[in-house]
Amino acid sequence: MAEKSSIFDMIGPVMIGPSSSHTAGVVRIASAAIRILGSLPTHATITFYNSFARTYEGHGSDRAIVAGLLGYATDDKRIRDAFDHAKEAGLQYTFQSVGNASTMHPNTIKVQLRDERTGHATEVIGQSRGGGVIRIVEVDGFPADFSASLHTLIVDADDRQGSIAFIASVIAHDDCNIATMFVSRKGRNDVARQFIEMDSGIKPITLDYLRQLSWVHQIIYIPTID
Known part of the structure; x- marks a missing residue:
């Protein structure tokens, strides 16, 4: 009698790919940041660290972070054209990369945001942990530890x-x-x-x-x- 085989699938977030770590998690870090800012930013400086610093362009993390700053969800098809939408929205952004931050998680992003309309600004550091899971580990210089899933x-x-x-x-x-x-x-x-x-x-x-x-x-x- 043949044994019955079973297949176990990992259930991840509904998202635009290619990777939950490099896209869905990145969008969610940006989503948390704009909620802390209290509005959509007019200016953003985005720093990718370690593994992200080497792969963010090829894996679409650059488009994902911009899409999140525009308020898009992880499954929004507009992520693919986020740069065009940012231009239409008047969002000015700059990318930076640091490939050897040994004290940081491999998939770490820092977003420095400013809204010239309100005068508000914030700096948020987040980690993409895989499967769309994130941790916010610093806000405006204060150490933090929350997932934004609650x-x-x-x-x-x-x-x-x-x-x-x-x-x-x-x-x-x-x-x-x-x-x-x-x-x-x-x-x-x-x-x-x-x-x-x-x-x-x-x-x-x-x-x-x-x-x-x-x-x-x-x-x-x-x-x-x-």
């Missing part, structure tokens, strides 16, 4: 006793379960940045309440990025 809250607040517990309590009263929390600060009693991943979305009224606290400087909310 609802994410970024809170800048005074580094004061009880602040973390208080914000966690407010989120809990909104029936949001905290999946992960990463807190970063540049110095004692300086501004601390909290990166909070939640299993569900947070209500606008809760965000408004947190924003009006005198010791909270900034709130950024990033819904789940597909």
Whole structure:
């Protein structure tokens, strides 16, 4: 009797290829960055590190990052013509590459964004981990650790006793379960940045309440990025 064979397929993101690491993950890093900026940028400086520095042109990562900065999803057919669409949208961008950053993940990208219409700017460093999975590891010089696959809250607040517990309590009263929390600060009693991943979305009224606290400087909310 012959043995029954089985085939196991890896299920990845619905995307425009050729590679989930070099396209889907790259689009998602850009998607996270524009949500942190709060708008689509007018100017972008994009730095590819290590393996990305050697392959970003051949594997389409350059088009993918530009497409993400335009707000396109991973399966948007416009990714293939992202450069043309960027020109139409007035997005100015520059590519840089660093091939020997030994302390960084092989597939690392830094995006420095500016929106001249609002005056806002941000710098985000992300890693493409494969299968469309990403990690954001730095935001505006603050170490970070979130995937953008969950609802994410970024809170800048005074580094004061009880602040973390208080914000966690407010989120809990909104029936949001905290999946992960990463807190970063540049110095004692300086501004601390909290990166909070939640299993569900947070209500606008809760965000408004947190924003009006005198010791909270900034709130950024990033819904789940597909």
